[in-house]
Amino acid sequence: MAGSEILARPVRLTDEVTRIIAERIASGVLSPGQQMPSEKELGETFGVSRAVVREAISRLKHDGLIEVRQGVRAFVSANPGGQVFRLEAPGGVDLAALFDLRICTEARAAELAAAHRRSDDLRRMADALAGMKSPVLESDDKVSADAAFHAAIAAASANGYFARLVEFLGEALRAAIGTARRNSARLPGMSALVQTEHEAIFAAIERGEAAQAGQAMTVHLSNARDRLGLAEKTPAG
Amino acid sequence: MAGSEILARPVRLTDEVTRIIAERIASGVLSPGQQMPSEKELGETFGVSRAVVREAISRLKHDGLIEVRQGVRAFVSANPGGQVFRLEAPGGVDLAALFDLRICTEARAAELAAAHRRSDDLRRMADALAGMKSPVLESDDKVSADAAFHAAIAAASANGYFARLVEFLGEALRAAIGTARRNSARLPGMSALVQTEHEAIFAAIERGEAAQAGQAMTVHLSNARDRLGLAEKTPAG
DNA sequence: CATATCTTCTTGTCTGACAAGAAAGAAGAC
DNA sequence: GTCTTCTTTCTTGTCAGACAAGAAGATATG
Incomplete structure (x- = not known):
């Protein structure tokens, strides 16, 4: 965890990590079928512990954005976003x-x-x-x-x-x-x-x-x- | 696809805990606004570690079913199910x-x-x-x-x-x-x-x-x- | 070449620890 | 007695380490 502090503190770390990974999937930085970094690597990248990464991964898996295979890694789902319709309206509902x-x-x-x-x-x-x-x-x-x-x-x-x-x-x-x-x-x-x-x-x-x-x-x-x-x-x- | 998973698959503890708590919320055993058991209590109830409970809680919070307040506990959301529309089709998609x-x-x-x-x-x-x-x-x-x-x-x-x-x-x-x-x-x-x-x-x-x-x-x-x-x-x- | 074993990496789970935040109770001031 | 403040305690948030389970590649063996 040497030095790379890219996350602001007041937010929940899990929320931030989840959001960033989900954005990378949605924007195509991580393409469907692609193998994701390991939990250890993700933790080092974001400067957080493995527990935080696991909670974020757990959410994304629950949402169907990724598929996790024990012993291997997580893979971006073939149809990201094809399982959950989220009404998220942070700036208020229309x-x-x-x-x-x-x-x-x-x-x-x-x-x-x-x-x-x-x-x-x-x-x-x-x-x-x-x-x-x-x-x-x-x-x-x-x-x-x-x-x-x-x-x-x-x-x-x-x-x-x-x-x-x-x-x-x-x-x-x-x-x-x-x-x-x-x-x-x-x-x-x-x-x-x-x-x-x-x-x-x-x-x-x-x-x-x-x-x-x-x-x-x-x-x-x-x-x-x-x-x-x-x-x-x-x-x- | 669902038919090809007749093989005995390992049950992920987090999936089970998430499913059970979500069912209790949906069925009204846990009513909106109600204070949930602490992570420690939930872990003892289900016989799992706090890490597993936390991943389940994390998913439910992400889905808007519960709201967690640090220092206090988690509360069942006022409108459970009002944020996420999930296409889950047990037994295949129609x-x-x-x-x-x-x-x-x-x-x-x-x-x-x-x-x-x-x-x-x-x-x-x-x-x-x-x-x-x-x-x-x-x-x-x-x-x-x-x-x-x-x-x-x-x-x-x-x-x-x-x-x-x-x-x-x-x-x-x-x-x-x-x-x-x-x-x-x-x-x-x-x-x-x-x-x-x-x-x-x-x-x-x-x-x-x-x-x-x-x-x-x-x-x-x-x-x-x-x-x-x-x-x-x-x-x- | 084919096969079995070993090593290594990764996820799944458990345990313990400490910080941060909140609520309830205790102690003191008026 | 009432108010304020402090302390204790509980709970969540985060970290660290450990080990089991599963999978893939490397290696030894036939």
Whole structure:
């Protein structure tokens, strides 16, 4: 560790090493299939201990960026970035852009749900709808019911990827909205209009009318975006 | 690929510990905001050293599932799963389902691209088109040119999330297709028909006709799915 | 030449140690 | 009694060394 101190101290060393290696892979400095330096060499390069390097390597392996073979070394994965979609937005989340992605995804999920709906799917949607309609529940419970409604639709799409992506985007947006306007304003919440939109979606899915279900979902989420005061990013298509 | 790993493989302790803790978070055994056991306690619980626990903790922190505070402990994140979308497919990737998601995403990206296109976006699309048309390039180069064409469209959407998701899904599908039919069959590849489809997409985007661009992209990717022999997941009846 | 063994390198895991940061309790000042 | 400050203790962050397990190349052996 003679002298080569290229890392600033206040950050966590593991974070820095992870970031640098990931950048080198993304930028092509380390090309797919290429053999990486050994943990010992990496430690000497960055001026850190092997434990730090191992934690960074562990993360990158978990993300699918590299493949480690005991006794040999680590190799840059054949398709780096092909396993994990990370929403990292260090400078803040672009809520409007994220909403666009959600609208697109959930609209298609609603179409698929209308085509593949089954009785238990419909029952879960109906249960969630009833949960939002009930006047006795707390606000948090209604948010959960709203999430359950959208999750039920996504699950009915019979496509696990849609289900997981819808859940992912919903959670990400809820978290982003929560931090963006923490206590600053009441959530627009479950007004009668929202309930009407939800029921329109449910009715279309129940009737098996894919196009109408997708359209109803698009309307609902577009309105939700507007209710949050977010500008429309896309002149209508 | 997953089928060829029936051999008894050594279990990495870090993988096991990571999986168990992640499951406990996902299943609610560890609820958001809750304080986790210390590294020492976790190590004693699982019967592993602190180094193994630390690598697992490091991964979970990287995934946003937990937040670690030096001197205190780790806490389950407020929105676990809200940062990383993982394509993990135990039992193999469902290519048809993944294609559905890609079609939906790229179709919308094409619509947005038609609405937001700029001259440099169009130039990159044209360059990629020319690359695929050239008869002198190798097959790999044409695959890269195809990826560049789709990436240029996604970039033109003026929505970074679409750009990254399109890239992510494209890489994941290429990797999955590559492992599914490794050397078993030539990629259907850059036939004249594919070129025609690409040019239809480009023309619609160039003219700024969003609906037509989305439709052309849907047709193109649906055909691509059919050329791979994948059944349509959505019976329209 | 073919094969078995050995050496060496690398990753996987364990152990112990110390620094840095934070919280709880103890001690003193008012 | 209450407030402030110090100390102790716990926890994470980092380092160092050690050994087992696995793999590749070198070497000895037939």
